[in-house]
Amino acid sequence: MTSSTDESVAPAGRAERRRDRRKAEMIVAALQILSGVGYQGMRFEDVAERSDIAKATLYHYFPSKDALVSAALEKLTADVLTHLGEALDSASALSATEQLRALIAEQLRVLTVLYPEVGKLFSFPAPWPEQHSESIKTMRRRHDRIFREVIDGGITSGEFDCPDPSVALHCLHGILNHASIWLRPDADPEGRTRDAVVEESLRLFTRPQAIAT
Template identity: 60%
Template structure:
């Protein structure tokens, strides 16, 4: 086999491995959203992905490593969707328009497009200590998306906010509670009403 053929074959193997790894992470995320950390087992992940448990260890050395990958995957997906929503708003969007778009998108994520985000991150008491620092980091990265828009709004005089930290905590409280009581089919009008209420924190 020549060098080009070897690289092609190696690339195929790497892509298959990446696809299988992504499938394992998706399955772990589904189980976490239903059963939490304590209820998720590597045995069930292996069974649902139709691989031997021993094979699973070729991809992840432990349950904690797999769970960490699932949490990071969820975080990246949320950040990606928020970034895309900001881009959709356009470069000339005002801070209020950007914040309105971000809040609306976050509600959509939590209630319709990725409800597992709300479920997985709502079990803080059942997570082992090893996840405390990584999860705080994930929350900070998420918080930073909203914080940047709010800080810009304050600097430009669009927002009036005495304590940005308190306001952000209240904002996240509104968003997290929306996943508890808002029906997935509530519709744009209901989301808009929640967004209006949330933005009053910065009026």
């Protein structure tokens, strides 16, 4: 027999899931528009139209454009960090070279398959209001920390050999961000070009004998 408490909780749970799905759809729409026209070109009505909702409904979830942008950027960052963290966890018992290889490969997958908005929003940003500019800088630092910890570990162990890790890391992001522009998964079905990008990127940090597979 179902209790009255169970009957009241179930509809509430479904309603909450519906709200979460709708909110996620709005965030996805906002990211797509931001990556296309930037912060200045993004309008609430365009997000509402792409999400197939009324503008008033969008305001119910996000009281301002800046609130929506903040939520979208944080969601994107959290998802990217989750993917990188999972890739690193899967290689945690391996060498620093293999850990970095896993991170680079996953970052490239994020940029070309999962979230092509990342490169446009974070790598080649249009002007942002100060509050978002500072948030993006913080998000970049959170992102880079994952790579830097692996790089520093490889340097400490003697596995990596790069005179300036910070410069090498900037060069790495430059390689991956530009590769995401011309490297289309549909044109590289076997992943050979993607793998070549990963291996060449490793050369920024690793002695030649250490990257042999």
